[in-house]
Amino acid sequence: MSQHRESWLRREKTFAAFAMGPLAAFWQQREECELAGVDGIPLRFVRFRSARHDRVILVSPGRIESYVKYAELAYDLFHCGFDVLIIDHRGQGRSGRMLSDTHRGHVVHFSDYVDDLERLWQREIAEGPWRKRYALAHSMGGAITTLFLQRNPQAFDAVALCAPMFGIIIRLPDWMVRHLLDWAEGHQRVREDYAIGTGRWRPLPFPLNVLTHSRVRYRRNLRFYADEPGLRVGGPTWHWVREGILAGEQVLAGAAEVTTPMLLIQAEDDRVVDNRMHDRFCELRAEAGHPCEGEKPLMINGAWHEILFEKDAMRAGALNAIVDFFDNHNQ
Known part of the structure; x- marks a missing residue:
């Protein structure tokens, strides 16, 4: 194992020095770019490139996240020999919003996310100089990337998904959720308002986070x-929740169409997405003759939802599996 990869196991002990030193210097090398998404919504993305690299990873973050948050991950992937591109999905990060209340997590159609990702792939990845092309996605980004792969199964040489949003944990009976969402859909003021129990972004103390x-x-x-209020996104709208649930169903319905080599990483104690849907997705792929790596999700014991931002041991376990997986698809 390289010295860089060994450092993943002891970074938290000197995290402030790392963040203010090597990571800050690396962040200054970024190229921040923009393209027009569906309906002209501006999409921001960042890239890190080196003439020495002949492989690239497109990173698709989760709901409310920005590429600003992914600096450490970009640093680690770059120092493993990959160019890195990270998109800010519509309605979050530094990309454009659809509603006047910019804290509301909203999308008109979940397929807009997929169309946006396809535009970025066509512009930056498809005709790029790289010998190998990979994708790494988290949570909502995992659903977006998987739906993209249903359209474009040959777009990437291999894909890694961390806690993909194939099902959302909602602590209400399914029939009640469906009834509420269908009712909200018929009332525009409600459908574009915060879903029940959510609201504007606010900082949550560490002991209360999951x-x-x-x-x-x-x-x-x-x-x-x-530090950057424009990044803030709060709870999802009723309509976003409905679109998110339907997207998960679409992922499972088209699981057999996803032939791209895939590693699916699962957080054992995830309280955001439904791990049972990961298991089902892998079963469906195996039945179709193109199983996920290991034929089932790779579970990170004790981890919560944000695997790539977990404590060193859990994060390193996932990141080593991802890099090894991509290295195994390097021929």
Whole structure:
């Protein structure tokens, strides 16, 4: 294992020095770019490139996230020999919003996310100089990327998904959720309002979070939103929840169409997405003759939803599996 990869196991102990030193210097090398998405919504993305690299990874973040949050991941992938591109999905990060209340997590059609990703892939990846092309996606980004692969199964040489949003944990009976969402859909003021129990972004104290056990990474991520108010996104709208549920159903319905080599990583104690849908997705792919790596999800024991922002040991376990998987699809 390289010295860089060995450092993943002890980074939290000196995280402040790392963030203010090597990581800050790396971040200055970024290229921030923009393209027009569906309906002209501006999409921001960032790239890190080196003439020495002949492989690229397109990173698709989760709901409310920005590429600003993914600097550490980009740093690690870049130093493993990959160019890196990270998109800010519509309605979040530095990309354009659809509603006047910019804190509302909203999308008109979930397929808009997929169309946006396809535009970025066509412009930046398809005709690029790389010998190998990979994708890495988290949560909502995992659903977007998987739906993209249903359209374009040959777009990437291999894909890794971390806690993909194939099903959302909602602590209400399914029949009740469907009834509420269908009712909200018929009332525009409601359908574009915050879903029940959610609201504008607010900083949540570390002991109350259910996303990561890493105090230093959680606090760093909070600071991004505190320092740059334009990044803030709160709860989803009723319509977004409906679109998200339908997207998960579409993923499972088309699982057999996804032939791209795939590693699916699962957080054992995820409280955001439904791990049972990961298991079902892998079963469907196996039945179709193109199983996921290992034929089932790779579980990160004890991890919460944000695997790539977890404590060193859990994060390193996932990241080593991802890099090894891509290296195994390098021929």
